[in-house]
Amino acid sequence: MGNDQDWQRDKETFVADGELAPGPLAEQFARLTRTLVTAPTVEDVLQRVLEATTAMVPAADLASFTLLDADGHFHTPAETDEVATELDRLQYRFREGPCVEAADPGGPAVAIAPDLAAEPRWPRWAPAATQLGMGSVLSTALISGPPTGESSGALNVYSRSRHGLDTADRDVLLLLATHASLALAT
Numbered sequence: 052m053g054n055d056q057d058w059q060r061d062k063e064t065f066v067a068d069g070e071l072a073p074g075p076l077a078e079q080f081a082r083l084t085r086t087l088v089t090a091p092t093v094e095d096v097l098q099r100v101l102e103a104t105t106a107m108v109p110a111a112d113l114a115s116f117t118l119l120d121a122d123g124h125f126h127t128p129a130e131t132d133e134v135a136t137e138l139d140r141l142q143y144r145f146r147e148g149p150c151v152e153a154a155d156p157g158g159p160a161v162a163i164a165p166d167l168a169a170e171p172r173w174p175r176w177a178p179a180a181t182q183l184g185m186g187s188v189l190s191t192a193l194i195s196g197p198p199t200g201e202s203s204g205a206l207n208v209y210s211r212s213r214h215g216l217d218t219a220d221r222d223v224l225l226l227l228a229t230h231a232s233l234a235l236a237t
Contacts, residue, residue, distance in 0.1 A: 096234040097129035100227055104208060105131055107223050110187070110215035111208045115139050116231070117150040117190070118204035125154060134183055138209055141179050148176040149190035153205035160192045161221060162205075166213045186213035189221060191228045193235065206231060 097116050104114045115130035117139055127139040142148030149162035164170040165187050170177040180188065193204040206228040210216050 093235065094129065096231065100206070100231045100234070101129055101131050103230075104206065104224070104227050107227065108208055108216070108220045110210040110212055110220065112211045113138070113185075113209040115150075115207045115209075116193075116204060117142075117154045117207060118193075119154050119156075125151065135207070135209060138180055138183060138185065138188075139207065142173075142176055145173070145175045145179075147173045148180075149173075149188050150205045150207045153190040153192045153207075154203075158192070161190070161225070163187075163189045163216065163221060165216065168213065180209075184211050185209050186211050187216045189216045189224055191221070191224045193228055194232045203232075203235075 101114045101116070105111045108114075113130070113132045113135040115127050115135040115138070117125055118128055119125055125139070125143040127136050130136045130139070138148075139150055142151045149164060152158040152162040153160065164172070164177065167177045167181045167185055167187060187210045188208065189210075190205045190207045193206060206224060208216060208220070208224060
């Protein structure tokens with residue numbers, strides 16, 4: 052896939068001629084880190100991570116954050132588009148879907164569905180997401196600070212393309228979620 056080839060090219064550029072020069076992906080993460088350190092509010096942190104997400108994950112058409120409050124209720128504090136909020140709200144209402152799974156402290160760290168039209172895990176949400184024009188989805192957990200280290204939410208990416216999100220996107224999203232988790236913890 053193109054993303055795997057891009058990743059390999061970045062890796063080769065990084066170690067070219069024995070020099071340790073950062074590749075484009077490393078430069079993007081360094082820029083993100085600098086902007087998160089200077090973000091004045093939590094809302095700014097979340098928006099900056101979402102902007103980085105849509106820039107670093109080529110098939111990301113929409114992105115959002117799901118947060119889990121102390122009472123166990125989900126909410127979407129930041130998104131790139133109102134459709135992302137609607138996709139999240141449907142998951143909260145149905146109590147199924149990738150962000151609900153990833154944000155659940157007992158759930159998986161990552162929930163991915165490459166083809167929502169053929170996704171059996173979420174019998175109510177997947178067809179609703181498909182009707183809203185989504186083809187694939189990827190959510191990864193946000194980790195709260197000590198002492199629990201449990202999930203406190205999720206970073207969600209929605210793509211209109213079936214099979215638009217792949218393992219390279221998952222790896223980038225895990226790094227972005229880690230940045231967001233650290234920024235939120237501080």
